[in-house]
Amino acid sequence: MPELGRAALVLCLGLALYALVAGGYAAATRKRRLARSAQNAIFAVFASSVVAAIVLLAALLRHDFSFTYVAEHTSRRLPTPYTISAFWGGQEGSLLLWLLILTGLSALAIALARRTAADLVAWVVPVLALVASFFAFMLVAVSSPFATQVAPADGAGLNPSLQNPYMMIHPPCLYLGYVGLTIPFAFAMGALLARRTDELWIVVTRRWTLVAWTALGVGQLLGAHWAYVEVGWGGYYAWDPVENAALMPWLAATAFLHSVMIQEKRGMLKVWNVLLVTLAFCLSLFGTFLTRSGVVSSIHSFTQSPLGGWFLGFICLIAIGSLALILNRLPLLRSKTRMESLVSREATFLYNNLLLVALSLTILWGVIFPILTEAVRGEQITVSAPYYNFFLRIFGLPLLLLMGLGPLVAWRRASLRSLGRSFAWPAGIALAVGIVLLLLGAGSSWIGLLAYTFSAFVLGSIGYEFVRGTRARRALTGGPWLAAFSELVARNRRRYGGYIVHAAVVLLAIGVVGSSAYDKVSEQTLSAGESMSIGHYGLTYDRLVRQQGPNDTEFRAVLDVRKDGSRIGTLQSGKNSYPAEQQTSNEVGIRTDYLTGEDLFVITDQINPNGTIAFKVLVKPLVNLIWLAGFVFLIGSLVALWPSAVEQRRLADRYRELRVYARA
């Protein structure tokens, strides 16, 4: 069996290299049949990587410990879902998943676009093939999932902290995001290579970018929730390099999603767009590199990892190659139109882009700072939460404000009178909310108060847009409000889907600010029967329960919870002890108030031999809005993604127009 897997990977590499060379040659010499053959080779790489994936999956499910990978990441007692998730639990499997998703998406993108954008696809194929070749090469030569050994009696098992249902969904979701960014990048490079610097590549890849970006965003929120309920320190994001690894490309992709609209509408920012998509793709490669190379812990461990050097080399190759290509095509990327005013829709998009990129790059700087200082001074200087929080505020608050301003400002040039008209309502709402919050005592955190006032402004401006649109629609068609509203959204899915996503970002901001700027913490050691209080909650430690789990011993402290003096139930918080792995894990107790979105978060920090327990209790207001934001975000993305007949017609016209343009 391992031979089949290895053979499939070698075949992947061979086919990908063929697609690279033949595809490039065919595109350069305009040989149609050869270009077709290169496309088919990409389909075959996908088929071959499916075979490799099936071999690994079968080995995992059969507990075939003669596969080194299976022995190192699973054990016989491991429940089946986690045995499957071990596919991406280690380095080799993760790389195989990368290749599998990459070739799957590539095949689909080529199949969908080769009719409407044939000349583009001819050049996209070698770019995709280059990326696929790299990953296939890594799997064949550097980090093979099909290494074999004499089978031990049992495997090493999966780290207990990874044994969580989120292990099933969080990593694949993130990978879909990382890998998905390859598609817009490949089309951008394909467009430059083919000298088709019109909007075609953007029109073709809009959905691909949106899918990758959505997956990356949802994946991060899943990870945040996982950290929140499982790691048990009371937070959901710690600015860990591995977390930042996904945030950086997401921010760059967010900027890209916005700036391509400017190119679509006004034909501007062409150079910026190809630069941004290159940045987003490089950051996504860098993210994979970060999580897999060990470079973060030390520059020295970096040299121990066989993967690091190759990855760094490939990132450099992509970055330098793309930049050289962009420079070479610069004359073709001149805009036909230019920005007319600094107070216009385009200008707000530009500010939003600069802020997003600045935020992304400051995070990058923070991540590589220890590596740089170690290389230069021989001593690591690390930056931590204060650094990131500082820049999140500096760049994040203006971003929040812009999100409210953008939709209200007219394209090209906004007049003061129209601005005043559309600003009146949202600004009034924001002011009122700010004053009410100040009276309620939110002034304890100025940042929080500012963020909430801005949030109210954004929600006000989104609401205003919906009301204005619905009213206009109703004036046109008559009929009831609800029908006018749903028609409005259905006919402008991109726009109103976008507004829903904006609303999700506001919910996220409210949740993050609420749970960090207005939280309460209390630590106390209690004997059975003793009580403590925090905010409007009272807790009494009742008793300690001990029970035997399948592969662990579980201790649970049972607490009585009161709120504003009246009893509202019991809460369990404790620790699990895994003897085989010699490890304990915190099992926090969380009580959610679904009405206010507030969590009471109880950590059993230490169980003492004398029976007393050191508790750490947090009250986190509004934290559940973060998870709600995830759902709203997904809904907004789906609305923007959903195909509509109107849009299909518009697209068809667009393709025809662009074809005429290309011939001219």
Add this chain to the structure above:
Amino acid sequence: MARPSPVRLVIALSVAAALAIFLLYVSVAGGTPSIQPSQLPGHKGDVALVGKVSGSPAGDAHADGLRFRIRDVSGSTSVPVVYTGSVPDLFRVGREVRVEGKLHDGVFVAKKDSLRTKCPSKYTTKKST
């Protein structure tokens, strides 16, 4: 003569603003040196000490402090540490940890709740068991 594009002005101004903000930040609060026990002599201020847990951890982290030693990742120099606050699940002798604080009479006095373990699943450096 063509008017220079406002886009350039915006970009130039924002680059200047970003630099100014950055300098402001750096002057207000810098990073923390991250060092191993053997590099500890010579550092007076706050540092992040990185290394492997050694010795036999004893004491109460929620009372007068948990006492253990931190050793160089590949070396034998070690330093006694006293720590109060939450102890992460993954804390164990032999594990790589990071703790912030400063040296005080030969003992590294850690800041409350600053102990972190390096996640074994994420930073795969080499085959580990």
